[in-house]
Amino acid sequence: MDERFESLKKYNLWGTSSFDLGYPRKEYTAKIASYTGNRLIKILVGQRRAGKSYLLRQIAKSLIENGIPAANTLIINRELSDFDFLTHHTDLIELLRFYKAKLQPEGKIYLFIDEVQMIEAWERAINSLSQDYAEAYEIFLSGSNSQLLSGELATLLSGRYICFEVFPFSFAEYAGILHRPTDRACYLEYLSHGGLPELFSLPLPELRRNYISSIKDTVLLRDIIQRHNIRDPKLLEDIFVFIVNNASNLVSVSNIVNYFKSQGRKTSYDAVSNYIRYIEDTFLIHHCDRYDVRGKETIAGTCKYYINDLAYHNYLYPGFGYGFGYLLENLVYLELRRAGYDVYTGVSKKQEIDFIARKADQVIYLQCAYLLADPATVRREYASLESIDDHFTKLVISLDDLQLPLHEGIKHVQAWRLKEELS
Numbered sequence: 001m002d003e004r005f006e007s008l009k010k011y012n013l014w015g016t017s018s019f020d021l022g023y024p025r026k027e028y029t030a031k032i033a034s035y036t037g038n039r040l041i042k043i044l045v046g047q048r049r050a051g052k053s054y055l056l057r058q059i060a061k062s063l064i065e066n067g068i069p070a071a072n073t074l075i076i077n078r079e080l081s082d083f084d085f086l087t088h089h090t091d092l093i094e095l096l097r098f099y100k101a102k103l104q105p106e107g108k109i110y111l112f113i114d115e116v117q118m119i120e121a122w123e124r125a126i127n128s129l130s131q132d133y134a135e136a137y138e139i140f141l142s143g144s145n146s147q148l149l150s151g152e153l154a155t156l157l158s159g160r161y162i163c164f165e166v167f168p169f170s171f172a173e174y175a176g177i178l179h180r181p182t183d184r185a186c187y188l189e190y191l192s193h194g195g196l197p198e199l200f201s202l203p204l205p206e207l208r209r210n211y212i213s214s215i216k217d218t219v220l221l222r223d224i225i226q227r228h229n230i231r232d233p234k235l236l237e238d239i240f241v242f243i244v245n246n247a248s249n250l251v252s253v254s255n256i257v258n259y260f261k262s263q264g265r266k267t268s269y270d271a272v273s274n275y276i277r278y279i280e281d282t283f284l285i286h287h288c289d290r291y292d293v294r295g296k297e298t299i300a301g302t303c304k305y306y307i308n309d310l311a312y313h314n315y316l317y318p319g320f321g322y323g324f325g326y327l328l329e330n331l332v333y334l335e336l337r338r339a340g341y342d343v344y345t346g347v348s349k350k351q352e353i354d355f356i357a358r359k360a361d362q363v364i365y366l367q368c369a370y371l372l373a374d375p376a377t378v379r380r381e382y383a384s385l386e387s388i389d390d391h392f393t394k395l396v397i398s399l400d401d402l403q404l405p406l407h408e409g410i411k412h413v414q415a416w417r418l419k420e421e422l423s
Helices: 002-010 026-033 052-065 091-103 120-128 151-156 169-179 184-192 197-201 204-230 233-244 255-261 269-281 311-316 324-338 373-388 415-422
Strands: 041-045 073-077 107-112 137-143 163-166 285-292 296-309 341-350 351-359 362-367 395-396 410-414
Touching: 002 091, 002 197, 002 285, 026 052, 026 163, 041 324, 052 073, 052 107, 052 137, 073 091, 091 107, 091 120, 107 120, 120 137, 120 151, 163 255, 169 184, 169 233, 169 415, 184 324, 184 415, 197 204, 204 233, 233 255, 233 269, 233 285, 233 296, 233 311, 255 269, 269 285, 296 341, 324 341, 324 351, 324 362, 324 395, 324 415, 351 373, 362 373, 373 395, 373 410, 395 415, 410 415
Parallel strands: 041 137, 041 163, 073 107, 107 137, 285 341, 362 395, 395 410
Antiparallel strands: 285 296, 341 351, 351 362
Protein backbone atom coordinates (compact mmCIF):
# COMPACT_ATOMS: atom_id res chain seq x y z
CA MET A 1 0.00 0.00 0.00
CA ASP A 2 2.95 2.35 0.59
CA GLU A 3 3.84 2.00 -3.09
CA ARG A 4 0.30 2.98 -3.99
CA PHE A 5 0.51 5.96 -1.70
CA GLU A 6 3.59 7.13 -3.60
CA SER A 7 1.41 7.13 -6.71
CA LEU A 8 -1.09 9.34 -4.90
CA LYS A 9 1.65 11.79 -3.86
CA LYS A 10 2.92 11.92 -7.42
CA TYR A 11 -0.42 13.10 -8.81
CA ASN A 12 -1.69 15.30 -5.98
CA LEU A 13 -1.13 18.88 -4.90
CA TRP A 14 0.16 18.13 -1.41
CA GLY A 15 3.79 19.16 -1.88
CA THR A 16 5.79 21.84 -3.63
CA SER A 17 6.01 20.07 -7.00
CA SER A 18 4.56 22.00 -9.91
CA PHE A 19 1.78 20.51 -12.01
CA ASP A 20 0.69 21.10 -15.56
CA LEU A 21 -2.72 22.68 -15.04
CA GLY A 22 -3.22 23.49 -18.72
CA TYR A 23 -4.86 26.57 -20.16
CA PRO A 24 -7.20 28.08 -17.51
CA ARG A 25 -10.79 27.42 -18.62
CA LYS A 26 -12.32 30.07 -16.41
CA GLU A 27 -15.87 29.80 -17.70
CA TYR A 28 -16.03 26.16 -16.68
CA THR A 29 -14.26 26.58 -13.34
CA ALA A 30 -16.40 29.60 -12.42
CA LYS A 31 -19.61 27.78 -13.29
CA ILE A 32 -18.61 24.66 -11.36
CA ALA A 33 -17.40 26.77 -8.41
CA SER A 34 -20.89 28.25 -8.11
CA TYR A 35 -22.15 24.76 -7.29
CA THR A 36 -19.58 23.95 -4.59
CA GLY A 37 -20.14 23.95 -0.84
CA ASN A 38 -22.77 21.19 -0.82
CA ARG A 39 -23.19 17.43 -1.14
CA LEU A 40 -24.11 17.48 -4.83
CA ILE A 41 -21.83 15.21 -6.85
CA LYS A 42 -20.28 17.25 -9.65
CA ILE A 43 -19.81 15.20 -12.83
CA LEU A 44 -17.83 16.39 -15.85
CA VAL A 45 -18.75 14.51 -19.02
CA GLY A 46 -17.38 14.82 -22.52
CA GLN A 47 -15.30 13.06 -25.14
CA ARG A 48 -11.84 11.78 -24.41
CA ARG A 49 -9.09 14.42 -24.56
CA ALA A 50 -11.47 17.36 -24.32
CA GLY A 51 -9.72 18.65 -21.18
CA LYS A 52 -11.68 17.10 -18.29
CA SER A 53 -8.53 15.99 -16.42
CA TYR A 54 -7.07 19.48 -16.58
CA LEU A 55 -10.34 20.94 -15.35
CA LEU A 56 -10.41 18.66 -12.32
CA ARG A 57 -6.88 19.75 -11.42
CA GLN A 58 -7.76 23.41 -11.97
CA ILE A 59 -10.76 23.08 -9.63
CA ALA A 60 -8.62 21.41 -6.96
CA LYS A 61 -5.95 24.10 -7.30
CA SER A 62 -8.59 26.84 -7.05
CA LEU A 63 -9.97 25.34 -3.84
CA ILE A 64 -6.48 25.29 -2.32
CA GLU A 65 -5.84 28.89 -3.38
CA ASN A 66 -9.09 29.83 -1.64
CA GLY A 67 -8.09 28.37 1.69
CA ILE A 68 -8.83 24.62 1.52
CA PRO A 69 -5.83 22.68 2.94
CA ALA A 70 -4.04 20.79 0.19
CA ALA A 71 -4.19 17.63 2.32
CA ASN A 72 -7.99 17.78 2.11
CA THR A 73 -7.92 17.26 -1.68
CA LEU A 74 -7.48 13.84 -3.23
CA ILE A 75 -7.03 13.44 -7.00
CA ILE A 76 -7.26 10.01 -8.65
CA ASN A 77 -6.82 9.61 -12.41
CA ARG A 78 -8.05 6.11 -13.11
CA GLU A 79 -6.80 6.28 -16.69
CA LEU A 80 -3.17 6.29 -15.50
CA SER A 81 -1.42 2.94 -15.16
CA ASP A 82 -0.33 3.84 -11.61
CA PHE A 83 -3.97 3.40 -10.61
CA ASP A 84 -4.58 0.07 -12.35
CA PHE A 85 -5.04 -1.52 -8.93
CA LEU A 86 -8.33 0.40 -8.59
CA THR A 87 -10.55 -2.14 -10.29
CA HIS A 88 -13.49 -2.28 -7.87
CA HIS A 89 -15.33 0.14 -5.60
CA THR A 90 -13.91 -1.69 -2.57
CA ASP A 91 -10.38 -0.79 -3.77
CA LEU A 92 -11.44 2.84 -3.84
CA ILE A 93 -12.75 2.75 -0.28
CA GLU A 94 -9.58 1.01 0.90
CA LEU A 95 -7.37 3.61 -0.78
CA LEU A 96 -9.42 6.43 0.72
CA ARG A 97 -9.00 4.99 4.20
CA PHE A 98 -5.26 4.69 3.67
CA TYR A 99 -5.04 8.30 2.46
CA LYS A 100 -6.91 9.53 5.55
CA ALA A 101 -4.64 7.52 7.86
CA LYS A 102 -1.52 8.94 6.20
CA LEU A 103 -2.49 12.62 5.84
CA GLN A 104 -5.08 12.84 8.64
CA PRO A 105 -7.06 15.66 6.97
CA GLU A 106 -9.38 17.60 9.22
CA GLY A 107 -12.82 18.60 7.96
CA LYS A 108 -14.34 18.08 4.55
CA ILE A 109 -12.46 15.99 1.99
CA TYR A 110 -12.62 17.04 -1.67
CA LEU A 111 -12.43 13.92 -3.81
CA PHE A 112 -11.62 14.09 -7.54
CA ILE A 113 -11.83 10.93 -9.68
CA ASP A 114 -11.00 11.09 -13.38
CA GLU A 115 -12.57 8.49 -15.74
CA VAL A 116 -14.52 7.01 -12.86
CA GLN A 117 -16.37 4.54 -15.11
CA MET A 118 -13.19 2.41 -15.18
CA ILE A 119 -13.84 1.43 -11.53
CA GLU A 120 -16.37 -1.39 -11.33
CA ALA A 121 -19.50 -0.49 -9.30
CA TRP A 122 -17.98 2.91 -8.49
CA GLU A 123 -21.44 4.34 -7.94
CA ARG A 124 -21.85 2.31 -4.75
CA ALA A 125 -18.82 3.93 -3.15
CA ILE A 126 -19.68 7.41 -4.43
CA ASN A 127 -23.28 7.18 -3.28
CA SER A 128 -22.16 6.09 0.19
CA LEU A 129 -19.53 8.81 0.51
CA SER A 130 -21.84 11.57 -0.70
CA GLN A 131 -24.40 10.61 1.96
CA ASP A 132 -21.92 10.04 4.80
CA TYR A 133 -23.05 12.28 7.67
CA ALA A 134 -20.23 11.22 9.98
CA GLU A 135 -17.59 12.59 7.59
CA ALA A 136 -18.06 15.29 4.95
CA TYR A 137 -17.08 14.71 1.33
CA GLU A 138 -17.47 16.85 -1.75
CA ILE A 139 -17.06 14.78 -4.88
CA PHE A 140 -16.00 15.70 -8.41
CA LEU A 141 -16.02 13.03 -11.13
CA SER A 142 -15.30 12.82 -14.84
CA GLY A 143 -16.33 10.31 -17.49
CA SER A 144 -16.23 9.86 -21.26
CA ASN A 145 -19.55 8.15 -21.84
CA SER A 146 -23.04 9.58 -21.58
CA GLN A 147 -24.27 6.25 -20.23
CA LEU A 148 -22.40 7.15 -17.04
CA LEU A 149 -25.70 8.34 -15.60
CA SER A 150 -28.20 6.02 -17.18
CA GLY A 151 -30.62 3.48 -15.84
CA GLU A 152 -30.00 2.15 -12.37
CA LEU A 153 -27.17 4.58 -11.73
CA ALA A 154 -29.35 7.65 -12.27
CA THR A 155 -31.86 6.10 -9.87
CA LEU A 156 -29.19 5.46 -7.26
CA LEU A 157 -27.84 9.01 -7.46
CA SER A 158 -31.20 10.64 -8.19
CA GLY A 159 -31.32 14.28 -7.18
CA ARG A 160 -27.78 14.21 -5.85
CA TYR A 161 -25.65 15.10 -8.86
CA ILE A 162 -25.20 17.80 -11.45
CA CYS A 163 -23.59 17.34 -14.87
CA PHE A 164 -21.29 19.70 -16.77
CA GLU A 165 -20.58 18.83 -20.40
CA VAL A 166 -17.00 19.70 -21.37
CA PHE A 167 -16.36 20.59 -25.00
CA PRO A 168 -13.04 21.14 -26.80
CA PHE A 169 -11.74 24.71 -26.84
CA SER A 170 -14.16 27.40 -27.97
CA PHE A 171 -13.06 30.11 -30.37
CA ALA A 172 -12.41 32.49 -27.46
CA GLU A 173 -10.21 29.85 -25.79
CA TYR A 174 -8.47 29.10 -29.10
CA ALA A 175 -7.59 32.76 -29.53
CA GLY A 176 -6.62 33.02 -25.87
CA ILE A 177 -4.16 30.15 -25.89
CA LEU A 178 -2.55 31.52 -29.06
CA HIS A 179 -2.58 35.12 -27.76
CA ARG A 180 -4.43 36.23 -30.87
CA PRO A 181 -7.20 38.80 -31.32
CA THR A 182 -10.69 37.36 -31.74
CA ASP A 183 -11.04 38.53 -35.33
CA ARG A 184 -12.01 37.08 -38.68
CA ALA A 185 -8.52 35.83 -39.58
CA CYS A 186 -8.22 33.92 -36.32
CA TYR A 187 -11.73 32.49 -36.70
CA LEU A 188 -10.97 31.18 -40.19
CA GLU A 189 -7.87 29.50 -38.77
CA TYR A 190 -9.97 27.95 -35.98
CA LEU A 191 -12.45 26.79 -38.63
CA SER A 192 -9.64 25.04 -40.48
CA HIS A 193 -8.08 23.31 -37.48
CA GLY A 194 -10.01 22.41 -34.34
CA GLY A 195 -10.16 22.90 -30.60
CA LEU A 196 -8.87 19.70 -29.00
CA PRO A 197 -6.42 20.93 -26.33
CA GLU A 198 -3.47 18.68 -27.20
CA LEU A 199 -3.37 19.98 -30.79
CA PHE A 200 -1.68 23.15 -29.56
CA SER A 201 1.46 21.27 -28.52
CA LEU A 202 1.78 19.51 -31.89
CA PRO A 203 3.35 21.84 -34.46
CA LEU A 204 3.29 19.60 -37.55
CA PRO A 205 0.13 18.67 -39.50
CA GLU A 206 1.20 15.01 -39.69
CA LEU A 207 1.55 14.83 -35.90
CA ARG A 208 -1.88 16.40 -35.50
CA ARG A 209 -3.43 13.98 -37.96
CA ASN A 210 -1.91 11.00 -36.14
CA TYR A 211 -3.11 12.37 -32.80
CA ILE A 212 -6.69 12.87 -33.99
CA SER A 213 -6.68 9.41 -35.56
CA SER A 214 -5.48 7.87 -32.29
CA ILE A 215 -8.31 9.55 -30.35
CA LYS A 216 -10.86 8.26 -32.84
CA ASP A 217 -9.41 4.75 -32.75
CA THR A 218 -9.24 4.69 -28.94
CA VAL A 219 -12.85 5.83 -28.55
CA LEU A 220 -14.18 3.40 -31.12
CA LEU A 221 -12.19 0.46 -29.73
CA ARG A 222 -12.27 0.98 -25.96
CA ASP A 223 -15.56 2.82 -25.50
CA ILE A 224 -17.67 1.11 -28.15
CA ILE A 225 -16.24 -2.07 -29.71
CA GLN A 226 -15.05 -3.63 -26.46
CA ARG A 227 -17.88 -2.28 -24.34
CA HIS A 228 -20.68 -3.42 -26.67
CA ASN A 229 -19.01 -6.46 -28.31
CA ILE A 230 -19.41 -4.92 -31.75
CA ARG A 231 -19.62 -7.56 -34.48
CA ASP A 232 -18.80 -5.30 -37.42
CA PRO A 233 -16.10 -2.75 -36.39
CA LYS A 234 -15.62 -1.65 -40.01
CA LEU A 235 -19.30 -0.67 -40.28
CA LEU A 236 -19.00 1.28 -37.03
CA GLU A 237 -16.09 3.32 -38.35
CA ASP A 238 -17.74 3.81 -41.74
CA ILE A 239 -20.85 5.19 -40.04
CA PHE A 240 -18.65 7.65 -38.16
CA VAL A 241 -16.99 8.70 -41.43
CA PHE A 242 -20.42 9.11 -43.06
CA ILE A 243 -21.66 11.36 -40.23
CA VAL A 244 -18.48 13.46 -40.22
CA ASN A 245 -18.90 14.08 -43.92
CA ASN A 246 -22.63 14.73 -43.70
CA ALA A 247 -22.57 16.93 -40.63
CA SER A 248 -25.02 19.84 -40.93
CA ASN A 249 -27.15 17.90 -43.44
CA LEU A 250 -30.61 16.53 -42.74
CA VAL A 251 -30.34 12.73 -42.60
CA SER A 252 -32.23 9.75 -41.25
CA VAL A 253 -31.23 6.26 -40.21
CA SER A 254 -33.03 4.98 -43.31
CA ASN A 255 -30.91 7.30 -45.50
CA ILE A 256 -27.74 5.85 -43.99
CA VAL A 257 -28.94 2.25 -44.36
CA ASN A 258 -29.80 2.89 -48.03
CA TYR A 259 -26.43 4.52 -48.62
CA PHE A 260 -24.56 1.45 -47.38
CA LYS A 261 -26.84 -0.88 -49.31
CA SER A 262 -26.07 1.14 -52.46
CA GLN A 263 -22.40 0.43 -51.74
CA GLY A 264 -23.09 -3.28 -51.59
CA ARG A 265 -22.91 -3.43 -47.77
CA LYS A 266 -25.34 -5.66 -45.89
CA THR A 267 -26.73 -3.97 -42.81
CA SER A 268 -29.99 -3.30 -41.00
CA TYR A 269 -31.90 -0.37 -39.57
CA ASP A 270 -31.37 -1.63 -36.00
CA ALA A 271 -27.61 -2.11 -36.45
CA VAL A 272 -27.10 1.38 -37.88
CA SER A 273 -29.35 2.97 -35.25
CA ASN A 274 -27.48 1.24 -32.42
CA TYR A 275 -24.05 2.11 -33.79
CA ILE A 276 -25.00 5.78 -34.12
CA ARG A 277 -26.27 5.79 -30.53
CA TYR A 278 -23.01 4.26 -29.31
CA ILE A 279 -21.00 6.95 -31.11
CA GLU A 280 -23.23 9.64 -29.61
CA ASP A 281 -22.67 8.16 -26.15
CA THR A 282 -18.94 8.89 -26.49
CA PHE A 283 -19.64 12.56 -27.37
CA LEU A 284 -17.87 12.31 -30.74
CA ILE A 285 -21.08 13.44 -32.41
CA HIS A 286 -24.31 15.17 -31.40
CA HIS A 287 -27.74 14.81 -32.93
CA CYS A 288 -30.00 17.81 -33.39
CA ASP A 289 -33.73 17.09 -33.59
CA ARG A 290 -35.98 18.83 -36.10
CA TYR A 291 -38.62 21.17 -34.71
CA ASP A 292 -41.77 22.58 -36.28
CA VAL A 293 -42.01 26.22 -35.18
CA ARG A 294 -45.66 26.54 -36.09
CA GLY A 295 -46.78 23.19 -34.67
CA LYS A 296 -44.47 23.56 -31.66
CA GLU A 297 -43.36 19.94 -31.76
CA THR A 298 -40.37 17.87 -32.78
CA ILE A 299 -40.51 16.05 -36.12
CA ALA A 300 -39.57 12.38 -36.06
CA GLY A 301 -37.54 10.70 -38.78
CA THR A 302 -34.90 13.21 -39.84
CA CYS A 303 -32.35 15.18 -37.85
CA LYS A 304 -28.93 16.73 -38.24
CA TYR A 305 -25.64 15.51 -36.76
CA TYR A 306 -22.72 17.68 -35.73
CA ILE A 307 -19.20 16.56 -34.85
CA ASN A 308 -17.78 17.47 -31.46
CA ASP A 309 -14.70 19.02 -33.03
CA LEU A 310 -13.91 20.00 -36.61
CA ALA A 311 -10.49 18.35 -36.31
CA TYR A 312 -12.11 15.02 -37.23
CA HIS A 313 -13.04 16.49 -40.59
CA ASN A 314 -10.06 18.77 -41.11
CA TYR A 315 -7.33 16.22 -40.32
CA LEU A 316 -8.90 12.85 -41.09
CA TYR A 317 -11.35 13.33 -43.97
CA PRO A 318 -10.55 16.68 -45.63
CA GLY A 319 -10.81 15.33 -49.18
CA PHE A 320 -14.61 15.15 -49.14
CA GLY A 321 -16.60 18.05 -50.55
CA TYR A 322 -17.50 20.13 -47.51
CA GLY A 323 -18.04 23.87 -47.83
CA PHE A 324 -17.13 26.52 -45.29
CA GLY A 325 -20.84 27.11 -44.69
CA TYR A 326 -21.23 23.61 -43.26
CA LEU A 327 -18.14 24.03 -41.07
CA LEU A 328 -19.51 27.35 -39.83
CA GLU A 329 -22.87 25.78 -39.00
CA ASN A 330 -21.11 23.09 -36.97
CA LEU A 331 -19.19 25.70 -34.97
CA VAL A 332 -22.35 27.72 -34.32
CA TYR A 333 -24.07 24.58 -33.00
CA LEU A 334 -21.17 23.92 -30.60
CA GLU A 335 -21.13 27.54 -29.43
CA LEU A 336 -24.83 27.38 -28.63
CA ARG A 337 -24.35 24.16 -26.67
CA ARG A 338 -21.44 25.65 -24.73
CA ALA A 339 -23.67 28.56 -23.80
CA GLY A 340 -26.17 26.14 -22.27
CA TYR A 341 -28.87 26.14 -24.94
CA ASP A 342 -31.01 23.21 -26.03
CA VAL A 343 -30.59 23.27 -29.79
CA TYR A 344 -32.93 22.15 -32.59
CA THR A 345 -32.96 22.53 -36.33
CA GLY A 346 -36.29 23.92 -37.47
CA VAL A 347 -38.89 24.43 -40.12
CA SER A 348 -41.37 27.31 -40.40
CA LYS A 349 -43.94 27.52 -43.18
CA LYS A 350 -41.81 25.14 -45.28
CA GLN A 351 -38.75 27.32 -44.71
CA GLU A 352 -35.72 25.63 -43.15
CA ILE A 353 -34.31 27.25 -40.00
CA ASP A 354 -30.74 26.27 -39.18
CA PHE A 355 -31.14 26.57 -35.41
CA ILE A 356 -33.74 27.14 -32.72
CA ALA A 357 -31.91 27.62 -29.42
CA ARG A 358 -33.81 27.52 -26.11
CA LYS A 359 -32.69 28.28 -22.58
CA ALA A 360 -35.34 28.76 -19.88
CA ASP A 361 -37.80 31.27 -21.39
CA GLN A 362 -35.26 32.56 -23.92
CA VAL A 363 -35.45 31.59 -27.61
CA ILE A 364 -33.05 32.50 -30.41
CA TYR A 365 -33.53 31.69 -34.10
CA LEU A 366 -30.31 31.52 -36.13
CA GLN A 367 -29.48 31.18 -39.81
CA CYS A 368 -25.90 30.48 -40.95
CA ALA A 369 -24.30 31.51 -44.24
CA TYR A 370 -20.67 31.46 -45.35
CA LEU A 371 -20.95 34.86 -47.03
CA LEU A 372 -23.89 37.14 -47.81
CA ALA A 373 -22.31 37.75 -51.17
CA ASP A 374 -25.26 39.03 -53.22
CA PRO A 375 -28.85 40.23 -52.83
CA ALA A 376 -30.25 36.78 -53.69
CA THR A 377 -28.29 35.15 -50.86
CA VAL A 378 -29.38 37.86 -48.43
CA ARG A 379 -33.04 37.39 -49.40
CA ARG A 380 -32.81 33.62 -49.04
CA GLU A 381 -31.15 33.63 -45.62
CA TYR A 382 -33.38 36.37 -44.19
CA ALA A 383 -36.59 34.89 -45.65
CA SER A 384 -36.36 31.85 -43.38
CA LEU A 385 -36.34 34.04 -40.29
CA GLU A 386 -38.98 36.41 -41.68
CA SER A 387 -41.36 33.43 -41.88
CA ILE A 388 -41.42 33.21 -38.06
CA ASP A 389 -44.26 35.21 -36.53
CA ASP A 390 -43.07 35.61 -32.93
CA HIS A 391 -40.83 38.34 -31.51
CA PHE A 392 -37.91 36.32 -30.17
CA THR A 393 -34.32 37.17 -31.19
CA LYS A 394 -33.44 36.37 -34.81
CA LEU A 395 -29.81 36.28 -36.00
CA VAL A 396 -28.05 35.67 -39.31
CA ILE A 397 -24.47 34.46 -38.78
CA SER A 398 -21.83 34.79 -41.50
CA LEU A 399 -18.13 35.35 -42.18
CA ASP A 400 -18.57 38.71 -43.93
CA ASP A 401 -16.02 41.46 -43.28
CA LEU A 402 -18.75 44.06 -42.89
CA GLN A 403 -21.79 43.86 -40.64
CA LEU A 404 -25.12 44.42 -42.34
CA PRO A 405 -27.70 46.77 -40.78
CA LEU A 406 -30.72 45.54 -38.84
CA HIS A 407 -33.43 44.30 -41.21
CA GLU A 408 -37.03 43.59 -40.20
CA GLY A 409 -35.85 42.98 -36.64
CA ILE A 410 -33.22 40.47 -37.82
CA LYS A 411 -29.65 41.14 -36.72
CA HIS A 412 -26.59 40.21 -38.75
CA VAL A 413 -23.75 38.89 -36.57
CA GLN A 414 -20.21 38.15 -37.68
CA ALA A 415 -19.37 34.60 -36.56
CA TRP A 416 -16.41 35.56 -34.40
CA ARG A 417 -18.70 37.87 -32.41
CA LEU A 418 -21.46 35.33 -31.75
CA LYS A 419 -20.40 34.68 -28.16
CA GLU A 420 -21.17 38.34 -27.32
CA GLU A 421 -24.78 37.79 -28.43
CA LEU A 422 -25.13 34.71 -26.23
CA SER A 423 -23.70 36.20 -23.03
